[in-house]
Every structure is written in C-alpha cells, then in structure tokens.
Amino acid sequence: MDDVLIVGGGPAGASTAFQLARRGLTVRVLDRARFPRSKPCAECLSPQASRLLSDMGVLSELDSAGARLRGMLVRSPDGTVARGDYDATHGFRPFATRGLSIRRERLDAVLLERAREVGARVDERRRVTDVARDARGRVEGVATIDEGGTHRELRARIVVGADGLRSVVARRLRLARASRWPQRLSLVAHYHGVADVGEYGEMHIERDGFVGIADVGCGVTTVAAVFPMSRAREISIDRTAFLDRWLASRPHLRSRFMHATHATPVVATGPFASRARRATHPGAVLVGDAADFYDPFTGEGIYSALRGGELSAETIAEALANPRRERDAFDAYDAARKREFGAKWWVETLIACGVALPPVANRAARALRSDPRLADLLVGVTGDFVPARRVLRPDYLAALLLLPLSSRQAPTTSASSEASHPSRHANRPE
Numbered sequence: 001m002d003d004v005l006i007v008g009g010g011p012a013g014a015s016t017a018f019q020l021a022r023r024g025l026t027v028r029v030l031d032r033a034r035f036p037r038s039k040p041c042a043e044c045l046s047p048q049a050s051r052l053l054s055d056m057g058v059l060s061e062l063d064s065a066g067a068r069l070r071g072m073l074v075r076s077p078d079g080t081v082a083r084g085d086y087d088a089t090h091g092f093r094p095f096a097t098r099g100l101s102i103r104r105e106r107l108d109a110v111l112l113e114r115a116r117e118v119g120a121r122v123d124e125r126r127r128v129t130d131v132a133r134d135a136r137g138r139v140e141g142v143a144t145i146d147e148g149g150t151h152r153e154l155r156a157r158i159v160v161g162a163d164g165l166r167s168v169v170a171r172r173l174r175l176a177r178a179s180r181w182p183q184r185l186s187l188v189a190h191y192h193g194v195a196d197v198g199e200y201g202e203m204h205i206e207r208d209g210f211v212g213i214a215d216v217g218c219g220v221t222t223v224a225a226v227f228p229m230s231r232a233r234e235i236s237i238d239r240t241a242f243l244d245r246w247l248a249s250r251p252h253l254r255s256r257f258m259h260a261t262h263a264t265p266v267v268a269t270g271p272f273a274s275r276a277r278r279a280t281h282p283g284a285v286l287v288g289d290a291a292d293f294y295d296p297f298t299g300e301g302i303y304s305a306l307r308g309g310e311l312s313a314e315t316i317a318e319a320l321a322n323p324r325r326e327r328d329a330f331d332a333y334d335a336a337r338k339r340e341f342g343a344k345w346w347v348e349t350l351i352a353c354g355v356a357l358p359p360v361a362n363r364a365a366r367a368l369r370s371d372p373r374l375a376d377l378l379v380g381v382t383g384d385f386v387p388a389r390r391v392l393r394p395d396y397l398a399a400l401l402l403l404p405l406s407s408r409q410a411p412t413t414s415a416s417s418e419a420s421h422p423s424r425h426a427n428r429p430e
C-alpha cells in the first residue's frame with residue numbers, strides 16, 4: 001500500500017507528488033492520459049509561478065522552451081487598450097520580472113517527469129472510476145481501469161484528487177459544486193503566422209466573448225476564446241470555422257490573422273465554473289482545479305495548482321505523521337487555501353462581472369489606461385505577487401470605476417502597436 005495515491009498528473013498532481021516524494025513518502029500518480037498530452041489553456045504562467053518551477057528545478061529547462069511576457073494588455077469593447085507591466089514601480093517585487101508562456105504539452109510533461117525523478121511512481125493510461133471507502137466512509141483507495149480494460153482497486157493511506165475540473169474524486173465525495181454563473185465554453189488552438197504578437201499577453205474583450213492571445217515560443221501563438229454557453233449549438237456545427245469567422249469579424253484582429261494557419265486543431269472545453277464546498281474529506285484531499293476553478297480571464301489556475309501542491313503536501317505529511325490529528329491538519333489546509341486564494345476569488349468575480357458588462361469594461365479600461373499604476377497593480381495581482389486585497393481597497397475600486405477620468409486620457413491604439421512600444425511609462429500622468 002502506498003502512502004499517497006494522486007489521481008491526475010497535471011500541474012496540481014505533479015507538484016503534490018514532487019513535494020511528497022522528496023519528503024521520502026511513497027507516492028503513486030494515476031493519470032488516464034499518456035504524457036505528453038495537450039490541455040486546452042491560454043498557457044500563460046504568472047511571474048510568481050517561476051518560484052515554484054525554480055523550487056522544482058525545472059525553471060531553466062522551461063524557460064528555453066517557451067516565451068517570456070512583460071505583462072498584459074487588455075482591449076475593451078470600445079477599443080480602449082490598457083497595459084499593465086509586471087516590472088513596475090508600485091513596490092511589490094515578483095520572483096521573476098516576466099511571466100512565462102509555454103505549451104501545456106511541454107510544461108505538464110516536464111513537471112510530471114520531475115516528480116518521477118524524485119521518486120514518485122507514475123501510472124499513465126489508468127483511469128480512476130470511483131473512490132473506495134471503509135464502513136465509516138473514510139476514503140481508503142480508488143477503483144481504476146487501464147487501457148486494456150483491466151479493473152484494479154488500489155489502496156493508500158491518503159488519496160489526492162488532482163484530476164481537474166470534472167474531478168471524479170470531488171464528485172464521488174460530493175465536494176464539487178458547479179457554479180450557475182458564468183456559464184461559458186472555450187475554443188483553444190495554436191496558430192503559426194499571427195502578425196504583431198509582442199512580449200505582452202493580450203486579452204480582447206468583445207460584446208459576445210473574449211479572446212486571449214500569447215506567444216508560446218517557436219513561432220507559435222496560442223489563442224483561447226471564451227463564449228457564453230448560449231452559443232454552444234452554433235459552435236458545435238463546425239468549431240474551427242466558427243473561431244476563424246469570429247476572429248475575422250473583428251477589424252482589429254482580421255489583419256493579424258490574415259496569413260495565420262492552424263498549428264493544432266481547435267479544441268472545445270466547458271462549461272468550467274465550479275467550486276468545491278471544502279477541499280478535504282476523511283482520507284482525501286483535493287488540489288488544483290478539482291478544488292476550485294479559476295476563470296480563464298485572470299489566468300491563474302496553473303499557479304494555484306502548483307502552490308496548492310505545496311500546501312496539500314504539507315498537510316498530508318502532517319496527517320500521515322500523526323493520523324489522530326488528521327482532522328486538524330485538514331481543517332488547517334482548508335483555512336490555508338482560504339487565506340491564500342480567498343481575496344483572489346473576489347477579484348476574479350469582479351473581473352468576470354466587468355467582462356460581462358461592456359460599459360463597465362470600457363470604463364475600467366479607460367481608468368487603467370489613464371493611470372498605469374492602477375493597471376500595474378491589477379496585473380501584479382493576476383501575476384500572483386501583489387496581494388489581492390490591494391485592489392479590493394475602496395480607493396482602488398473608486399479610482400477604477402467611479403472617479404472622473406483624467407483630462408489627459410490617452411487616445412486608444414491597437415493592442416499590437418501598444419505591445420511593441422514598451423515606453424508607456426513616459427506618458428504616465430503625474
């Protein structure tokens with residue numbers, strides 16, 4: 001019997017496995033996929049994620065396989081473009097001054113391999129179908145099926161659900177709760193030949209959805225578009241044609257995609273709003289998307305998955321060292337997650353409201369554009385190094401949404417031209 005069985009070998013499972021295996025515990029990771037595998041994602045990691053990658057010893061390998069981002073550009077429905085930089089003058093310093101954008105095939109395979117190197121055993125192509133419980137309801141293992149159709153029950157002292165958004169562990173333990181809002185789906189693809197992709201991740205908010213665009217290295221651009229669920233039927237007819245038509249119908253994107261070609265097929269995913277009531281159950285712990293899904297707009301899921309791995313490993317090691325105190329250790333884990341991620345859940349909700357209401361998005365983008373300090377702080381929060389509470393303060397929210405805009409408001413430009421002129425701070429209002 002292993003000390004810990006981890007269901008899912010994505011960033012959350014790999015991080016948890018790495019942290020536990022290097023403490024000397026016996027760990028087995030089960031994943032239904034064979035790695036490298038793709039994952040629909042906008043593929044941007046916050047600058048603070050680099051601390052976790054560095055701790056795992058994979059930062060330089062990943063650095064050379066992806067691209068570095070100086071910050072984020074947001075274009076609102078009325079064409080206002082605002083830019084926030086990670087390397088800014090607000091006094092909060094990130095671990096790395098740039099974010100990393102990298103294809104998930106590469107990122108996830110490198111992380112899982114690293115967990116293997118420090119001693120975790122990894123069983124690929126083994127799907128978990130259920131959790132096994134003893135007479136008192138305590139989780140004591142999982143039921144699995146391999147690619148040849150052979151069923152097998154595996155036992156462990158603790159089971160970790162790191163199996164993503166539609167976690168079978170969270171569902172079987174009745175911990176998951178689908179959120180009613182926002183109900184959205186996404187189309188994700190890689191392209192070659194997109195024009196003017198600079199050193200900033202781009203978010204283009206439109207009245208009928210939004211799209212993220214970023215360089216992921218080697219001449220490849222990742223494109224992740226999000227639409228309301230009400231368009232699901234239309235999209236299902238031909239998702240590639242739908243995405244290409246949608247991009248071509250935006251004048252500011254049309255010319256940039258004119259000579260672009262698909263590098264990978266368009267993948268659809270969603271709906272994705274979900275949140276767990278708690279992230280623990282006797283004998284089991286949830287981590288990553290299985291516990292809470294972050295809205296793709298703020299792009300923080302990978303950092304939360306990696307950081308969640310650190311937090312969960314600490315809890316699990318404590319519970320295994322002192323099984324009578326498991327309940328206390330698990331309560332402390334739930335509390336630590338709230339402390340670590342709670343304020344960001346609020347920021348995420350506020351951003352989702354703004355994205356859904358074009359006048360609010362326009363107003364906020366104009367405020368961010370006229371005072372780049374506001375933009376840098378917000379991008380620092382999504383970059384995981386500025387405390388989320390900083391942008392929930394009444395003075396910040398008033399400046400963003402209520403106060404009159406500066407008369408020196410800069411004119412709007414295209415996102416691509418903004419990305420290629422990193423001297424923005426020269427125009428910063430006093």
Ligand SMILES: Cc1cc2nc3c(=O)[nH]c(=O)nc-3n(C[C@H](O)[C@H](O)[C@H](O)COP(=O)(O)OP(=O)(O)OC[C@H]3O[C@@H](n4cnc5c(N)ncnc54)[C@H](O)[C@@H]3O)c2cc1C
Nearest residue numbers: 008010011012032042043044128163164288289296301302
């Ligand atoms: C459109 C979109 C864009 C996004 N953009 C970003 C972004 O730019 N930046 C960012 O940080 N985050 C982004 N995210 C979120 C990010 O993708 C997730 O937060 C992240 O992948 C969570 O990692 P995880 O390890 O928890 O789950 P996953 O990466 O989903 O890994 C779960 C693993 O579990 C395995 N699994 C699932 N079920 C089973 C089972 N029954 N048995 C065995 N194995 C199983 C899967 O094969 C998979 O390997 C985006 C998400 C979407 C949908």
